[in-house]
């Protein structure tokens with residue numbers, strides 16, 4: 001396999017983009033990424049997206065977006081793995097370059113969630129779960145996560161308030177990210193008083209519904225040498241995906257993210273790194289409970305200790321395991337199919353020393369993890385700054 | 387869900403019909419044709435008793451399309467006595483009375499209505515076990 005480098009990045013602000021359509025926000029991320037990488041053509045475009053069919057009435061995004069950004073004629077298609085679609089598109093691009101089929105690939109994550117009203121969006125998000133035996137019973141995606149959080153609090157005897165450290169950290173970091181949706185600081189006090197949406201999950205446990213697009217240009221090693229924008233080269237050193245049952249009720253242990261365990265072990269091995277080498281971890285904090293379960297399944301905390309890691313301040317930019325360094329899903333925002341690409345883009349900024357006030361000192365190895373559904377598809381990537 | 391899809395899953399929704407694996411004897415619900423425990427074919431029908439305990443629970447305040455009229459309603463993961471876990475609504479109980487470990491049993495209730503032209507969907511829901519309630523009283 002050939003080494004794969006990230007040669008360019010582009011992103012739109014995350015939020016409610018009333019004036020821009022799905023195709024426009026894709027454009028707004030891809031064109032800057034192409035300029036950043038100094039390319040005018042690419043061999044292929046892979047678009048990560050979850051809900052365009054349901055929320056925008058538009059499928060066939062590969063051809064649509066390729067044409068719209070001036071790349072008519074190239075190989076292009078959509079990649080879907082629920083909220084893990086962005087990293088799945090990245091994985092597709094990675095395989096194409098690593099396998100020697102292509103030298104220059106554009107990977108874009110794009111999602112438009114604000115053209116519909118709340119209940120339609122709620123119903124659409126539940127498509128990430130088992131439609132016949134979870135969603136059909138009227139159980140929303142938020143409620144599924146609430147079932148996990150309630151059980152976690154019960155098994156490990158953890159009060160709800162302890163999860164607030166995840167939300168406070170995410171909002172604090174979003175303040176240093178000009179593209180974040182919620183750059184406002186919150187306190188543990190405001191967390192405790194937030195509106196309940198599916199107990200014990202309240203508004204500040206949950207990531208927001210929003211629009212956004214992010215893009216990466218992936219290139220082979222030879223091509224990386226020939227272009228180069230003068231920044232530190234960032235290599236994708238590990239890339240792995242694993243799956244679990246779609247429904248939570250079919251898992252052997254609902255509080256264990258087996259697909260995170262499997263994919264992270266594969267990625268560590270492929271990259272030749274151990275968990276202690278990782279300088280920052282962009283995890284999938286769609287809900288605070290997911291942040292805790294991720295820290296545990298990936299080996300950063302013992303079972304039942306993920307929340308303690310947050311409580312002890314280890315997840316901040318100065319901590320042992322900085323997470324959500326640009327705001328995470330909670331406060332940068334979670335445009336579902338775009339999120340996996342935002343995570344890798346932000347990790348790239350960290351490795352290139354371009355994270356501004358949020359810079360993790362001497363960051364050279366970063367991990368990103370994107371989750372589809374409540375843990376059914378989990379994609380792990382490890383990036384190394386050279 | 388469409389009419390055909392609702393009809394297709396009627397045995398599951400009305401009678402909790404799952405499967406029992408011929409090879410490892412595990413009970414399976416919902417039915418899935420390949421045993422999740424041993425990966426052997428599993429197509430022998432087996433009706434679960436409908437009794438179990440609450441593994442976890444929550445309340446849906448912000449329902450998906452089609453469930454507006456019923457919100458807020460409690461939902462749970464129910465660990466059935468035969469082993470499988472099922473995701474379902476709770477009924478005949480106030481949300482603040484639900485507890486982890488509470489014994490519950492399956493009943494058939496209206497799940498949702500699909501407008502003037504559509505069907506009314508019935509499904510399993512779980513209520514506190516009546517017998518245990520009586521004993522406790």
Ligand SMILES: [Zn+2]
Nearest residue numbers: 407410421424
């Ligand atoms: Zn079996």
